[in-house]
Amino acid sequence: MTGKRTVWLITGASSGLGRAVAEDALAAGDTVIGAARRPERLAGLIAAYPDRFEAVGLDVTDGGxxxxxxxxxxxxxxxxxxxVNxxxxxxxxxxxxxxxxxxxxxxxxRVFGPARLTRALLPQMRExxxxxxxxxxxxxGRLSPAGFSAHSATKAALEQLSEGLADEVTPFGISVLIVEPGAFRTRPSEEGAARFSEEHPAYAETVRAAGEPVRTGDSTQPGxxxxxxxxxxxxxxxxNTPLRLALGGDAVDSPVAHPDSARAEPASREKVSRGTGFRAAPLGDRRGAPSAAGRR
Known part of the structure; x- marks a missing residue:
């Protein structure tokens, strides 16, 4: 990336981490195409960097x-x-x-849109x-707490796509970086940035408590x-670009603790788990093989 003006295409560039990456790239002298569903929200960057920033309208759920x-x-x-997806x-x-x-x-x-964007741009990178x-x-992407099963499922899917992709394109000089941010001050509860499913009273104590920081935590996140x-x-x-980059102390600590608990359960059932293969028959009972008593 050094030695030339890098061209970036960043989705979600109007807010959050996408906006921060766009601002950082522009400050470094690069060229940025910022994609957003509402490109008018990028007017400030257009005014500040008219020769190096372009805003384009893009709904990443629309393949066309x-x-x-x-x-x-x-x-x-x-x-x-x-x-940058x-x-x-x-x-x-x-x-x-x-x-x-x-x-x-x-x-x-979170999965099909980034996948299509990646496929569209891979050929020119590979060439x-x-x-x-x-x-x-x-x-x-590595663990799924109560209240975020669907959200975490998309992140896990994106990570596995990325991991396999990295092995496939590294020989062509292409790097793949999975960014795993923890809690950052990206205003997740602002209009349109967070959605909540229709609530069922049965989950009032378990799920609602888990989602409360999303509703009330703006401007208090550490990142x-x-x-x-x-x-x-x-x-x-x-x-050597790493495959994964955890951002924030919470992003570092949570996945580290999770494998320990994930390993404990299989270990407690290891005998049962390892006992599910075909068992070799005693030598004398194998079909087509003579028993020891029948040998001459």
């Missing part, structure tokens, strides 16, 4: 829009060096409360022998989006 925008960007800029929306609610429509939309937003794909996941963006840049500029 993805194809049109990426084709236009490649036709005019010639390349995209870094794709940061568009997203938090969905909170018990699994039973989550409708098919809500679940499908969440997967379109050039360089490029970076940044997929913003989160702590939910600084600007520092997160700087950390992402540092990872991309490293000689």
């Amino acid at each position: 829009e993805i194809d049109s925008v990426t084709a236009d960007v490649l036709a005019r800029y010639g390349r995209v060096d870094v794709l 940061a568009a997203g929306r938090l969905r909170a609610g018990a699994f039973e409360e989550t409708t098919d429509r809500e679940l499908r939309h969440l997967f379109e937003l 050039r022998g360089s490029g970076s794909i940044v997929n913003v996941s989160g702590v939910g 600084d989006p600007a520092r997160a963006a700087a950390a992402i840049r540092t990872a991309l500029e490293a000689e």
Whole structure:
């Protein structure tokens, strides 16, 4: 990424981590195409960097829009060096409360949209022998607390797509970075940024308590989006870009604790688990093999 003006395509650029990454890239002198459902919210960046920032309207759940925008960007800029899939929306609610429509939309937003964008831009990266794909996941990519089963499912799916993709494209000089932010001051409860499923009273004590920080925690989260963006840049500029980048102390601590608990249960049932294979018959009872008594 050094030595030339990098061209970034960033989804979800109007707010949150996507906005922070866009601002960081622009401050470094790069060129940024910021994609958002409401591109008018990017007017400030257009005014500040008229020669290096462009806002485009994009709904990442619309495959036709993805194809049109990426084709236009490649036709005019010639390349995209870094794709940042940061568009997203938090969905909170018990699994039973989550409708098919809500679940499908969440997967379109967090999995199928980024996948289509990536496929659209991979050929030019592969042909050039360089490029970076940044997929913003989160702590939910490794564990799933009550009230966030659907949300975490999309993050886990995105992480597994990314992990396999990294093995496939590394030989072509393309890096894949999974970003796992914890709680950052990205205003998750502002209008449109968070959605809540219709509540069922049965989950009042378990799920509602888990989702309360999302409703009331604005401006109290420990993470600084600007520092997160700087950390992402540092990872991309490293000689060997890591596959995963946890951001925030909570993002580091939670996955570390989770494997310990996840290993405890299998270990307690190890004998049963290992006893599910075919058992070798005693030597003398094997079909077609003579018993020891029958040997001469």
